[in-house]
Amino acid sequence: MCYFSRIWSVLYPIFVNRIMGRITQIQSMSLHDGPGIRTTVFTKGCNMRCAWCHNPETWSSKLQIQFLKNKCIDCKACYPSATTSDFTPSLLVRPNQYSISESITIAESCYTGALEVVGKDVYVDELLKTIEKDREFFDESGGGITISGGEPLLQAEFVIEVFKKCKQKGIHTAIESNLHSNSEIVKKVAEYTDLFMVDIKLWDSEKHKKWTGLGNELVLENIKLLNVLGKKLMIRTPVVPGVNDNVEELSSIAKFVNELDCLETYELLPYHSLGNGKYIALGMENEITKFDQISKSHFDYLQDEMALLCKKFKKN
Numbered sequence: 001m002c003y004f005s006r007i008w009s010v011l012y013p014i015f016v017n018r019i020m021g022r023i024t025q026i027q028s029m030s031l032h033d034g035p036g037i038r039t040t041v042f043t044k045g046c047n048m049r050c051a052w053c054h055n056p057e058t059w060s061s062k063l064q065i066q067f068l069k070n071k072c073i074d075c076k077a078c079y080p081s082a083t084t085s086d087f088t089p090s091l092l093v094r095p096n097q098y099s100i101s102e103s104i105t106i107a108e109s110c111y112t113g114a115l116e117v118v119g120k121d122v123y124v125d126e127l128l129k130t131i132e133k134d135r136e137f138f139d140e141s142g143g144g145i146t147i148s149g150g151e152p153l154l155q156a157e158f159v160i161e162v163f164k165k166c167k168q169k170g171i172h173t174a175i176e177s178n179l180h181s182n183s184e185i186v187k188k189v190a191e192y193t194d195l196f197m198v199d200i201k202l203w204d205s206e207k208h209k210k211w212t213g214l215g216n217e218l219v220l221e222n223i224k225l226l227n228v229l230g231k232k233l234m235i236r237t238p239v240v241p242g243v244n245d246n247v248e249e250l251s252s253i254a255k256f257v258n259e260l261d262c263l264e265t266y267e268l269l270p271y272h273s274l275g276n277g278k279y280i281a282l283g284m285e286n287e288i289t290k291f292d293q294i295s296k297s298h299f300d301y302l303q304d305e306m307a308l309l310c311k312k313f314k315k316n
Contacts, residue, residue, distance in 0.1 A: 019124045021158030024057055024150070026127075028134055034174040034195055034234075036143025039134050041127065041162075043150040044119045048178050049213040050201065051289040052240045054275025056282060057118045058150035064118040065092040065103045066281040072114035078106050089115055093283030118282070124161045131166065144172025144194070153181040156189055163192035179222040180214050186222045190231050195264070197234045198223060202244050203252035211243055220256070227260045234264050239302060240271040241292040247305050254309035265314040268303055270294050 022044045027033075030040040045061030057064065067089050079087055091097045092106060092115060107115035131145050138144050145166055152159050152175055163173045174195040179186065190196075200219065202208040208216040226233060235257045239245050250268070257266045271294055279288045307313040 019158055019161045020121050021124070021127070021155050021162070022061060022119055022121050024055075024119055026130055029137065030146070033146040033148060033176065034144070034197065035172070036141035037134070037137040038143045038146045038174070039131050039138075040146045040148055042148050043152045043155050043158075045154045046149055046151040046178075047154060047180055047214065048151065050238075051211050052238060052243070052271055052291060054272065054278070055150070056275065056279050056284055056287060061154070062119070063100050063104070064282060065100075065107050066116050066118050066278070067093050067283075068114050068116065068281055071112050073112055075112070077111060078109045078115060090283070093281070124158065124165065127162060128165050131171065132169070135169075135171070138171060142172070144174065146174040146176060146197075148176035151178055151180075153177050153179070153185055153189065156181075156185045159189055160192060163189070167192050179219045179226075180216075181218070181222065183222060183225055186225060187229070190226060190229055193231065195232045195234065196226055197236065199236050199238060200253045200257070201238060203249055203256070207243075207249075211240075223260070227262045231262055232264050233257075233260060233262050235260075235266045236269050237267075238269045238271060239294055239299060241294050243291070245294060245298065245302065247302065250302060250306055251309055254306045254313070258310040258312075263312050265312050266306070266310045267314040267316060268299070268306060269316070270299050 024042045024044050027040040027042070030038045033040040042055070042058060044058055046059050049059065053059070057066065072089060078089060092103045098106070104117050107117055145162070147159055147162065159175065166173050173193050174197060175189065175193050176197045179198050198219070200216070200223070201212060202216065205215040205217055208214070223233065223235070237244065237250060237253055239250070244250065254266065257263055271291055273291070273293070276288055279285055303315050307315065
């Protein structure tokens, strides 16, 4: 081995361990993001804009401020940090009112949690220390780590390094992705991923683009690619009234996934509006699209119909 190769062999792990990702939160003891008990990492930044999204804080890759009005006691502790006399906490979530650095300084003076910085940067080695705290629960339950979003593949280098380290330690890896990404990126991530959890939101690509901002051709091609690579797949469809809550739309998806050799499960997820408060807290009220709640009877009917079309359909 030449001199420079020996030097690089020493320095490479150091550089790898300092790769940074931007996330919104780390959720321990999760039971709904893959098999077993899991630690779920939510990345910040997404390339889709689903009209029913309940995690709008993950759309932008930039740091943001949210104002939780119900936590504000009007103590005015944040006022001395402000630079204008007409300051109110809600101004921090409005565009062009304050720079993000100014907003963070003001938010950090809030001791009730009414003002919060959304997003933080973490190093791979730092994240691994947090993940390993739940190792005992992973081993007992068949769990592991799930990286969700946002869209994790927008930070593929970060995901690869986290998963690579987890695989070295025998930790199961799963990713929740919309798969609207370059196939080469998908293949690189797949090398260290045990399970892919993917939404097929609509079958018709034009409707998909209308409701998410992007077509679905790339999504479907990457699902087929992962199937060829032998990667386990959990496919879900969020059922949204007025968008895709009909047998015609869903049956096309069910028939497609039924042909996948690596399909673990296919399931429907009922729409809920629990994320609307997040839009308000982030100053994104104009982005809220109102949908009706789906009735239990209609949702059960759709599940029964899909169970006839897909042998690995899982009822909720």
